[in-house]
Amino acid sequence: MRIILMRILTLTRHAVSGPGSWYACLLYAVVLCSQFAGIWVSLRLIAWSKAFYDALENKDAIAALTEVGNFALLIGASAAFHLAGDWLRKRLFLFLRQRLTEHVQDAWLSNKAYWLLRPGFSDDPVDNPDQRIAEDCRLFIHRLLIETLDLVSNIVAIGSYIAVLWSLSSFSLEFTIAGQEISIPYYMVWAAFLYVSLSTVITHLLGRPIKDLIFTRERREADFRRALIQVREGADEVAQSSGEQAERRRLTRHFNMIRVNWLRLTNAELILGLFVRPYFQTVLRIPTFLALPAYFAGSVTLGGLMQLASAFSSVTTTLSWFIFSYRDLAEFAAVSERLDLLLKSAASPAPVPGSPREIDRIYSHDAYLHVRQLCLTTPLGEALSPVPDVTLRSGEAVWVKGPSGVGKSTFLSALSGLWPYGKGEIVLPEGKLLVLPQFSRVFPEGLAHSITYPHDPEEVGRAAVEDALVKVGLDHRLQALDKPSEESYAGLSAGERQRLALARVLIIRPDILILDEATSALDAHSEAEVLSLVRKECPDAMIICAAHRPPDSLGDFNTLTLGAGRERDSAVPGTGDTDQSHNLPKNGATA
Structure with missing residues (x-):
């Protein structure tokens, strides 16, 4: 766990540091505030539950209609806070993804790492660096924002929810075992922590294989995409050799590797789901059952029962963040590991030990x-x-x-x-x-870029490019300079x-x-x-x-x-x- 956290902190530092870091921090704070506002709405909805159900129990139509109006206002505020926060989070996502991608690109292109860390040139080559830079950077920032924002807001929310639950469950649970009278004050609070703690341990034990399977899945998918690109790049040779069957065999082999890993991942997620899905569906009903003794004893009204159940549900669902996010956290850990290994290898692309x-x-x-x-x-x-x-x-x-x-x-x-x-x-x-x-x-940018590489054609000038084409006997390609990218060098x-x-x-x-x-x-x-x-x-x-x-x-x-x-x-x-x-x-x- 410590290693995973250190990887995440290191990658986060790369994404946040540098020019404009204040902008990222400001956006993050505003998005967090929007989530805190959502917590405030949730607290108001807990109080609303008591008022509404008490009005129903008392058959007070005016009070019930008033609470319906209050409910509409609260839902409108909740939607506004959510949409504003989501829009700002997407802006922040783009900023951080660009920053992290640039950092990983620079590391990969420095020290000739892209050349040295190939199979046959290094004792520990890096597989599919293109996929790690393009896809893993995106996934890392996506998971970073979702998981950290949820974690911070849940930490803040849990204090408020527990305070409400504590104030509502001042009664005790009393029962007798073997002639011994037992009384548990505030039992709803202790029940929430015990319920979630046991469920968290079970979730982790069942879901441990998922991280490694996701790590392997990313590699297999990247290998398959690379094989497809190789078909496109070698189209002439494949067509002239009638190599379609050979390419099918190669692509089928890569896809079968995806299939095997996918089935293993599916089975692992099924095993985890056998526990998590029932837990998710019952976590909102269990509190009502646990509060029934207090209701039947006359300690709470129907409205109080619903308020108590709502508060208990808020506590348990907030504490269950790890359980509900376990699969996403496994993906987060796998992506972090792939990026961290790429950066460490690129920082010092050493040859095989003993190579001078x-x-x-x-x-x-x-x-x-x-x-x-x-x-x-x-x-x-x-x-x-x-x-x-x-x-x-x-x-x-x-x-x-x-x-x-x-x-x-x-x-x-x-x-x-x-x-x-x-x-x-x-x-x-x-x-x-x-x-x-x-x-x-x-080069994909077109004919002019191929002539002037590594310089930009605009720096060289159109006249110099045309003159070079004519001198090397490619004057019949002058008109192709104005064609889009691949069309300019086709044939x-x-x-x-x-x-x-x-x-x-x-x-x-x-x-x-x-x-x-x-x-x-x-x-x-x-x-x-x-x-x-x-x-x-x-x-x-x-x-x-x-x-x-x-x-x-x-x-x-x-x-x-x-x-x-x-x-x-x-x-x-x-x-x-x-x-x-x-x-x-x-x-x-x-x-």
Whole structure:
């Protein structure tokens, strides 16, 4: 329980802290006041019960009609307080959800956590971070507001309800057991606490499995949604391979996992409901039964009996907050755990224990790029062959070659600062660095965003975007710039997508350009054209190019061969990995 409370407090602090926190606190206070006003109405309704039923017992029609009017006023006030509080609570919900979502997003995007905490790259990867950020943040704030507002208002209300019940149940319950006379003063008050305490213990014992099942449910649902998204993103390959049956099998497998967990959760909720539902239906009737001895003894009138029953019901239902909210509290605890684990993992995305992260990245004082004594490892700590020392100056190029899977992408990732596993030294000159992978993304915002990424198209300007498109041979796509999002890049071939990525070189004008098979989908003639364009537009850029054929169009270049002496090595997850290097002829000459 202490761990759960600490998680909730930590996440709440993230949601409330920062600019505008006074606004959130003010809204919360006003919403709480509206609930306190609702408590006042409830107290007035308890008093109204006595007046109305006494009027009925006395057959006083005028008094009864007056109480009907009072009832209408009280219900109107209750509805007004509820609606105003609900509207303000929704405004507060949006504010806090945005604040918490931004905090979790920032944590996930910092320290390359989104990259490091993937399966195969971490000893404890984070599953479905997208679902945690989008859905769990929403659920957490929703539950936070409902449960805390109810808890605080119930704490305030219980004192008032107990005071009323205490004043109404001044009589004693008297009975005889084994010849011993027993008298219990204020027995209605003690009965309320005993009744709810026993019910709370039973509820917790029956409902304990629910939290873990809800935790698993969120994961299974997210896995299923991700599988559906993968079908959409791979639509071309699925359609061309007639892979519908394979996709059905995969989707069915994911849904069956949802089904199994759902049935378990349903059974657990049924077991809890076997107690909670009858409790809920009887909690409003039990007080009347308990008060009957006092009524038959003449201690209270019919109106007093109804008032006493109403006060007892208010006490027991308020004390039963934990019972009625148990399932929601289990969801609250599960969501808190998922978010807390994400934040803790993102704060320190450590690799598998024992994996070295000793690559020193420093800025060069001589405007050269140096690679010294670099030895990379897999995320599991398996050492790869050392990379030979490399020195590169402005305007020079290096061709990184080697068989597929030998580790070219890993080496380039280390140069860019992305790959942390290994030891050695990488010295980089200050300046803009751009990496173009083999499979470049097309961004959902549209064609212009894909060209200018990570900059905003409005900052770059329409003229620069159009000029870049024309220069890379995509002038037939100029009209698509005005089309909505996905329509603007629909039908792009793999080669056209690589040309689109290369257009970013003309926009960003990097000082260091890393091309990781970035022209693999182009024929030799087209590749020569775009590489000549890159060198012409960026004559002073250092270019590191991994490709299966020499980039002759870049002019003079050194050659770095990885994996010489072996056919193929086992791949590092996500990159195709291991490195073995020999140094380098420069267009045939030894460097």
